[in-house]
Amino acid sequence: MPGRKTVLFVQHYPDGGSITGLLDLIRGLDPDRYRPVVSFRTPNPFVPEFEAAGIPVVVLDPEALPDPLAARPPDRAPRRTHSSPVRREVRRLLRRDLPAARRLRRVIHDHDVDLVHANNDVLSNRDAILAAMVTLRPVVVHVRWLHTYENDATLRIDKALARRPAQFFFMSQAVADGCRPLEIPAERQVVLDDPFHVADYDVVVPPGLAAELAIPAGGRVVLHVGRIIPWKGQDVFLRAMATVLLADPDAVGLLVGSPTDVSGRRFLAQLKALAADLGIGHRIVFAGSRRDVPRLIALSEVVVHCSTTPEPFGRVVVEAMAGGRPVIGADAGGVPEIIHPGVTGLLVAPGDHEQLGVAISGLLADPDEAAALGRRAREAVADRFTIEAHGDTVQAAYDEVLSA
Secondary structure, three states: OOOOEEEEEEEOOOOOHHHHHHHHHHHOOOOOOEEEEEEEOOOOOOHHHHHHOOOOEEEOOOOOOOOOOOOOOOOOOOOOOOOOHHHHHHHHHHHHHHHHHHHHHHHHHHOOOOEEEEEOOOHHHHHHHHHHHHHOOOEEEEEOOOOOOOOOHHHHHHHHHOOOOOEEEEOOHHHHHHOHHHOOOHHHEEEOOOOEOHHHHOOOOOOOHHHHOOOOOOOEEEEEEOOOOHHHOHHHHHHHHHHHHHHOOOEEEEEEOOOOOHHHHHHHHHHHHHHHHOOOHHHEEEEEOOOOHHHHHHHOOEEEOOOOOOOOOOHHHHHHHHOOOOEEEEOOOOHHHOOOEOOOEEEEOOOOHHHHHHHHHHHHHOHHHHHHHHHHHHHHHHHHOEHHHHHHHHHHHHHHHHHO
């Protein structure tokens, strides 16, 4: 279409809410004004969803395994090596960032890209920023991780690259605060909630869903959704459920999510052993990865978020609220920016399984209060987290950047 601009969305993290948030962002763009193209560094299971939405996808290295040098989430401790921080950064630049930047440069030319949108932090998108610099394209960065920067080579490189992007989107104020060491000018910062379509959560639970999940008859479902990884706090959830089941033996803990690496698979085995040791294995369901989260929310009576490390945002918290279910969240990171305690949900201290168990038991024991929390939560999502408002903010930023 005449005048339509092409935006290249660069996605490197292989899973998590950043991908679903990106898909919702793109769906909210005006197709008469912007043409999206998405690049993944390596093969990704979400590619068919983008293609089904009519979005062109480029896999930079289709034969590669998941990138061993991909930036780790900031809550993970870096692997100890004998090399200095400077040597590690040089190795990262030579083995990952510069080769990927060359591939992205070709994509930018082949698709006649007008603007680069780096989806995630500066660290994981150094290649996108470098490719934009070389091709003289403007670039915006959409930060979706909470960082703890130290005064080292990583900070110095990211701080230098952060001078280039014309705009930064932060998915929460907590994320913006984590990037203060980059010294990004205030006029280039926007705190931008992820978008949600409340109607997507108006679902009817299929009659056979509980049986499909092997939920015991009459089970009152307490739902936890998240990758199987220690900082997501599934062990805290299991210990809380042990307390809940003492007061309400009809409760069932439904854990949705799968491990994505060796450490995650090891943690999954530990969780199953923990459930057995606590004597609650018969009331815990490990459902694996599912793409029908709205149906699972509708099936549940309470939804729990209990990450032990601060979340950048807390997507499942908003999903539960959109589904009209009472939600309990860990009081850290971006989650307190979403939940109004006692009005749209409850907050508990991260890692405190006793406090979490009391909160779950209280909601199960008081269905009227739980329903009221769910109703108010849904209204809050409908008012604040709209795809339309999200799209308008992003497109206004694009317009300003491109006109400059």
